[in-house]
Amino acid sequence: MTLTLYTYDWLPEFPRGFVRDIRVRWILEELGRDYQVKTVPTQPKSDAHRAMQPFAQVPVIQDDGMTLFESGAIMMHLAEGTALLPEARKAEVAQWVFAALNTIEVAGSHWINLVLAERMPEVFGPVPAPAVIAHAREGLATRLAALENVVSKKEWLAGEFSVGDLAMIDVLRVLDAEGMLTECPELGAFVRRGTGRPAFKRAMADHMAHWTAADEARAVASPA
Ligand SMILES: N[C@@H](CCC(=O)N[C@@H](CS)C(=O)NCC(=O)O)C(=O)O
Numbered sequence: 230m231t232l233t234l235y236t237y238d239w240l241p242e243f244p245r246g247f248v249r250d251i252r253v254r255w256i257l258e259e260l261g262r263d264y265q266v267k268t269v270p271t272q273p274k275s276d277a278h279r280a281m282q283p284f285a286q287v288p289v290i291q292d293d294g295m296t297l298f299e300s301g302a303i304m305m306h307l308a309e310g311t312a313l314l315p316e317a318r319k320a321e322v323a324q325w326v327f328a329a330l331n332t333i334e335v336a337g338s339h340w341i342n343l344v345l346a347e348r349m350p351e352v353f354g355p356v357p358a359p360a361v362i363a364h365a366r367e368g369l370a371t372r373l374a375a376l377e378n379v380v381s382k383k384e385w386l387a388g389e390f391s392v393g394d395l396a397m398i399d400v401l402r403v404l405d406a407e408g409m410l411t412e413c414p415e416l417g418a419f420v421r422r423g424t425g426r427p428a429f430k431r432a433m434a435d436h437m438a439h440w441t442a443a444d445e446a447r448a449v450a451s452p453a
Contacts (some may be wrong), residue, residue, distance in 0.1 A: 236269075248289040312391075343357045
């Protein structure tokens, strides 16, 4: 049965390109797997959405009769038995998926949420004190410097390109877009190695096409 990926029915411009369905699209493209996209309403969240994802977030997939949420669990499930999660280095690759989501993304999201609160207090506020943002930035920068050191010594994190690289690069992309990698040239190059892959480019094109189609559907539903 065709795999189904759920994402939102519409989102404003600013998170486009970074909504976490992109990492699922990317791994599906790497694996050459067919999939269809279905949507859940952004607002208000639906009971049907909560029945699949208790926190009413995306992404969610349905694969072979199973419904799965949490992008990390989804990536590990899809990578299982493929070259993206080689049996001989499974624990090592899993370690990098966890490092991506639990060490870098946690620190990155904390800092970005503070930056967004400063930039769009009406949505993400209240406005944090500058010292609070600086402290979060410093904590993130320390972790990025450590990762820069790792990446300076190898092309990919655990042997060949793996789900660990895919997770880490997707987490780093938003930090790159926010200027956090300017002092980490190795990490910048690592991100470009990943996003230069044809599978990433296809995934990103489809991701962005989804939002364009969502804008068009909205314009038809509520003409100006
Ligand atoms: N840990 C979750 C985080 C999912 C997440 O934060 N999704 C965002 C979109 S990228 C979302 O749905 N945010 C809306 C919300 O939290 O209500 C995962 O990796 O799947």
